[in-house]
Amino acid sequence: MSSGHPAGLPGVDAMTPNALVLTGRVTRADAPGLCAELEALLSGFPEAAVVDVDVGGVVRPDLALVETVARLGLVARRAGGVELRLRNVPAELGALLDLVGLTDVVRTIRPAPE
Secondary structure (H helix, E strand, O other), X not given: OOOXXXXXXXXXXXXXXXXXXXXXXOOHHHHHHHHHXXXXXXHHOOOOOEEEEEEEEEOOOOHHHHHHHHHHHHXXXXXXXOEEEEEEEOHHHHHHHHHOOOOOOOEEEXXXXX
């Protein structure tokens, strides 16, 4: 009997695909579209308990991005208490989330590599 290696990437739950990948500069104008995209994604996966958002490609994290993350968190919770998790979080965004008290609302599961 061979134990072998587990399938998939380490640290990534195969049952929880990355729901959204945010790249570039995220502005307040982007928030409604991103929220609609998340709502559409969640309607396709009604059994989802966790939503992952990869923020590793964002440029110049600022309060507009923090507001967008907060709004995405609200969309997730309204969809039946779905948990929002952030992947590849830049240090600047992590500090801003902590500063405004959102670290309890969204969970960081993997900070961006240094």
